[in-house]
Amino acid sequence: MRVLGVEGTAWCASAAVHDTETDETFIESDAYEPDSGGIHPREAAEHMGDAIPRVIETALQRADGEIDAVAFSKGPGLGPCLRVAGTAARALAGTLDVPLVGVNHMVAHLEIGRHESGFDSPVCLNASGANAHLLGFHDGRYRVLGETMDTGVGNAIDKFTRHLGWSHPGGPKVEEAAKGGEYVDLPYVVKGMDFSFSGLMSAAKDAVGDVPASEASGGQSEHRSDDGEAVENVCFSLQEHVFAMLTEVSERALSLTGSDELVLGGGVGQNARLREMLAEMCEQRGAEFYAPEPRFLRDNAGMIAVLGAKMAAAGDTIEIADSAIDPDFRPDEVPVTWRDNESV
Numbered sequence: 001m002r003v004l005g006v007e008g009t010a011w012c013a014s015a016a017v018h019d020t021e022t023d024e025t026f027i028e029s030d031a032y033e034p035d036s037g038g039i040h041p042r043e044a045a046e047h048m049g050d051a052i053p054r055v056i057e058t059a060l061q062r063a064d065g066e067i068d069a070v071a072f073s074k075g076p077g078l079g080p081c082l083r084v085a086g087t088a089a090r091a092l093a094g095t096l097d098v099p100l101v102g103v104n105h106m107v108a109h110l111e112i113g114r115h116e117s118g119f120d121s122p123v124c125l126n127a128s129g130a131n132a133h134l135l136g137f138h139d140g141r142y143r144v145l146g147e148t149m150d151t152g153v154g155n156a157i158d159k160f161t162r163h164l165g166w167s168h169p170g171g172p173k174v175e176e177a178a179k180g181g182e183y184v185d186l187p188y189v190v191k192g193m194d195f196s197f198s199g200l201m202s203a204a205k206d207a208v209g210d211v212p213a214s215e216a217s218g219g220q221s222e223h224r225s226d227d228g229e230a231v232e233n234v235c236f237s238l239q240e241h242v243f244a245m246l247t248e249v250s251e252r253a254l255s256l257t258g259s260d261e262l263v264l265g266g267g268v269g270q271n272a273r274l275r276e277m278l279a280e281m282c283e284q285r286g287a288e289f290y291a292p293e294p295r296f297l298r299d300n301a302g303m304i305a306v307l308g309a310k311m312a313a314a315g316d317t318i319e320i321a322d323s324a325i326d327p328d329f330r331p332d333e334v335p336v337t338w339r340d341n342e343s344v
């Protein structure tokens with residue numbers, strides 16, 4: 001079976017073709033890069049309108065043959081972006097006269113890790129821009145075992161870097177700046193299985209103080225504000241606190257579920273320090289850890305095509321009339337239809 005995936009939840013216009021015979025996935029993506037500040041929903045939707053036809057055309061050319069189903073991100077995400085990608089997927093499924101599959105983007109972040117690792121029933125830490133949660137399978141659904149009480153983890157880091165005047169996305173720049181840093185104390189907020197980033201980020205902004213506009217450019221690590229801590233120290237400590245919080249709750253989720261498998265999902269999962277902490281924790285408790293390659297961690301249509309193929313094989317397709325996007329689509333709303341039918 002060959003499935004075309006379409007992704008357009010926020011910044012990444014992407015199309016992919018997954019072939020279940022060869023297990024190969026071709027991905028073509030085009031990223032929206034804001035001129036200043038964070039992701040602006042209207043600008044991001046304009047980017048989708050411009051880029052989605054282009055990436056689909058490239059993916060179809062590369063596929064060079066029949067497509068058996070079209071899968072798309074139904075949510076969660078930014079409504080204006082989801083609408084553009086959803087409209088393209090519906091039109092394509094109609095034109096090709098193939099089934100349409102509505103995929104939950106966060107379940108796709110989990111399932112690509114499960115598919116690539118070959119793990120049976122892992123706990124998943126989804127550490128992405130707009131989300132941060134732990135998922136575990138129970139009684140036919142992926143249950144949210146713990147989650148952020150405020151912002152997603154990548155968005156929290158990006159807000160801190162906007163304070164520094166650094167361009168979007170901030171995560172890679174914090175990772176780079178952290179390399180020369182030393183530890184300073186910041187808030188560490190874990191409540192049971194849930195966690196919070198907003199107080200930590202306010203404290204990180206306070207710690208650097210006001211960054212002079214002349215220094216606030218591009219994310220180099222040499223900045224020091226007149227009245228604050230060295231920026232590299234705050235970047236280092238921010239990573240240590242945020243990632244230790246995520247590692248603590250991941251360990252608790254493994255303990256709670258009795259699982260000995262952890263997979264990582266989401267764009268923040270590209271961070272080497274986060275992966276190092278999770279791998280070390282898993283090693284210490286005798287669990288296995290898997291982080292997908294970066295092209296499957298950040299937003300991408302490959303994961304939509306892979307899960308779309310599993311859903312299509314299980315007959316989990318939708319009529320156009322039922323294919324409305326859902327910006328607040330939670331992973332625990334999804335009946336997991338494909339796990340009993342895992343030949344793809």
Ligand code: ATP
Binds near residue numbers: 105154266
């Ligand atoms: P979601 O999947 O919740 O819709 P999203 O659309 O924001 O998330 P992702 O690609 O999953 O997209 O994640 C993007 C986030 O990843 C951004 O906030 C970015 O700063 C962060 N990020 C990217 N690379 C790194 C890195 N090396 N270290 C930390 N964060 C990173």
